[in-house]
Amino acid sequence: MKRFYNDADAVVDELLAAEAHLRSVRLSTHASGMRIMVRADWCRNEQGADKVAVLSGGGAGHEPAHAGFVGEGMLTGAVSGSIFASPSVEAVLAGIREVCGTAGCLLIVKNYTGDRLNFGLAAERARLEGLKVEMVIVSDDIALDDVTQPRGIAGTVAVHKVAGYYATQGHSLSEVARLAEDAAGRLMSMGMALEGAALPGQTREERRPELGLGIHNETGAREVSPDNARDALNLVLSPLLEAMDARHGKRVPLIALLNNLGCCSSQEMSTLTFDLLDQLGPERLPMLIGPAPMMTSLDMHGFSITLLPFEDDLATALSAPSTAPGWPGIRHVTAPAWFEPDTRDEQRALYDNAPQNDAMTACLNKVLVAIGESREALDELDARTGDGDAGSSLKEGVDAIQKALRHQRLPADNWPALLAGIGELLARDMGGSSGVLLSILFTASAAELANNDDWAHALTQGANRMQTYGGAQPGDRTMMDALWPAIRALEQGKGLEGAARAAREGAEYTATLANAGAGRSSYVPADRLEGVIDPGAEAIARAFEALV
Template sequence: MELERFYNAPERVVDDILHVAAATADLRIAEPESGLRILVRGDWDRQREGSRQVAVLSGGGAGHEPAHAGFIGDGMLTGVISGSLFASPSVEPILAAIREVCGDAGCLLVVKNYTGDRLNFGLAAERARGEGLDVEMVIVADDVAIAEAPQPRGIAGTLLVHKLAGYLASQGASLAEIQQHTRALCERMGSLGMALKPAAQPGQPASTRSPELGLGIHNEPGTRAVDPQSADDAMRWVLEPLLQAVAPVAAPGSSSGTAWVAMLNNLGSCSSQEMGVLAECLLRQLGEERVSHLIGPAPLMTSLDMHGFSVTLVASEPELIEALTAPTTAPAWPGIQAVRNVVTFKPDTAQGNAALLEDAPQDAESTAVLWRVIETLRESREELDALDAKSGDGDAGASMQSGADSIAKALDAQRLDTSSLSPLFTGIGQLLARDMGGSSGVLLSILFTAAGGALERGDNPGEALAAGVRKMQEYGGARPGDRTMLDALMPAIESLQHGNTLAEAAQAARTGAQATASLTTAKAGRSAYVPESALEGIVDPGAEAVARVFEALARP
């Protein structure tokens, strides 16, 4: 059976994860023979620390990594109790954890509002009290997915409660005070999630469901199916009901001008790029002036590999910001960043644009030829990308089009001098260096810049282009036969040097490009990292682009 995820035995997943947590942080773990999954701070002693500081315990089902074990540390959790994947721990490990950490100052249990968690943590608290231990509990119910739900679920906002409770405990606050402040936080905050795809349990096939809003962290179905067409759509679906839920209870005396602390949580498998885009959507849609601080984007309270995100909002208050910004040794806490208006500056491009002029001289015939080349590259984008996908990263056509679009923009603005080849080549070189990007953009910029300089010194076009190619080779390191654009470019330029027509140069470029299909050992460019079997019979996309450009130049 083909391996789809990097698991060993599904029943060992939780224990493997907890073992690594204990091996890489100052933690103590319940011995495996006990069958109890408990982690506590390595520096915590219930007689010493526990006599002067309230212990803070949390936990629940596994599968939400880095929660909960990643948030153990000074200034956050004292310890955690883990169940199996998406299943609450039983009473015995919870009670054992309380016994391990609870001293005279007492112990606070931070519990997500799921029936299993409430019952097991609640019974453990009752039994601990019967043993004379001072234990209290705060239940987090931040999920606003179901309006007026009698039992809202506890999801990512639980981490803010961990941080506030841990901070207050580190400051010597009493158990009653910590319970009071954390309950007040629970009443003021809300969270809501969305996922494009649900999670897959280890050893089980992934289920197929439509994108959903308001799904739980245990892979429960959402409250409604949605069809977002963009990250903006997705964020809008989340923020509108979330704001309706939290704005009325944001803070005493608050108004529509409430400043928010926002937390953006990756539910498991969103890429860093996706989370960055979602963060921009979050700040823009809320209004950067109305977000005082941002936590994340980061994986904080995940749901295995769920492809989704959640947002938590709470009104910004000085006491809360003090707690959230306080240092902690918890390894997974991402910190909190103050949000400010973006400061911009105007780059100095005067020297780089020296060859680009206002109302630059124009030659109608040269301009028409350039437009022919531009349209050729635009029309070739998909085919060049497809070629590149077989031997590179699939963006050769997009890169060529970006260069063509830059030249087109300069032509439209009449900033590119088309009256003679020297300023034309120099201007194209500067445009490609600025706008095309990638190695091909730099190499072509070198070609045109060097050729423009050679023309200014009196070389003919063929000699000037040959000088440009030599500079490309000097800086790029490629040679004919290395399966690059040079395999088409050099034959075409050599043809021009011999006094041949553009049509003959185009034929030389086409022959050189076709020959790259038989070159299975690439020595430069992205193809150098691709197995020979993947290159056989595939024309190099850079060489193909050069051939098409010369064919466009040769057309009447």
């Protein structure tokens, strides 16, 4: 299975039924063989008596078009065919009958032969029945130069919105049709895709990137080879801008609709949006619709752009509210408001000519030498339970601290400042999660020690912070299994010697734990852990032994 479909022939019925479960709409029965969705709040004899109904549709596979645009302020109803196939005349006629009141019904149709013919014949038959029906055909695709009937693509969605707005305002059928047709004549669209679409139950056809693919997988204007997203966007945008400028005889402000053809990720669409805004800026492009999937082509990996002139009537109609779930709304484009992040470090722990105390420096160096000389032993332990770099990572931290001491950048005349400086160095220079965890221990302990010279209390607070952020608990086979016993010994007044013994016992205890609850060892089979001391716990034990 390559895609999440059930029966390929049932895809359209299932997606419409899913929508009907979640929205205030009415859906034609499955037994009718038709696929018609209508606003649940719409009654042709009530709302339809003084407001024009707006009906659209076409082949499925373009979701959210067309059912996704059924809602107040957009479409009154939508008629769907099978994948990439126009609905039947009978289905369109039934849709007209369901929504058309005395105010009339406007059909909005994409410029494809099947849609024009089926919707057109349905309109004629409806008129024979005495219904007032008008039809607007959207032909916004400018990709193909040599066609007399340009295709209707994503720009159709903007026409839905304009027609829905004027219908909501109570304009007559002839006026809504005129305004919708005028809007259709002012917009233009083009798309490109890296890959074509794959119909349900079928394998995607291998195709090169093409400019101007149709939304039914039709061949594009030409094959292209963009190097990046900016190149791809310019291939689409440049001819659109040229055509728009030629139509108006000058550069005009624009409204753009950026449409995902189905398979582009959010990141890709955001990149294309950046390139579009970067090229046009808020002065040329004050309003954007999307980026969003609006007129898709199943899972086509591509996008399309629709441009409209930024004129008051269009901006008003497109900005009006709508309950249609597929309509992404408009977004006003502004210049980014930048700020300079505050990087002041008023509590900076490292600085030049930091004061030194020989006794404290000697004490610290004892621990540093002991850990540095344990590199190979700790790496060997870690190789049996992890990735073999525990000792090397700790040596990076040791080297950074020793360098700071040599250059007198680490204050060593009071313990809170010294611990804070060590925390800063470990966070910056020691790799892996252990560096961050130990930095948390030293930083949090320093803060507590500055207010209370009780070492046991300070280390308790530091270890609690480690546990909060790191997630490891005693018994999880980590450095915590040596650290907590040492802290408890200090709390009980057993001094450094008692703390060192407790840390050693805690480290030895990890060799009896067959299951690790945190860290890389948690991914290692139990038989490989048995009898092996956790390297983090071993390092803690050696540090306390060096202090003694």
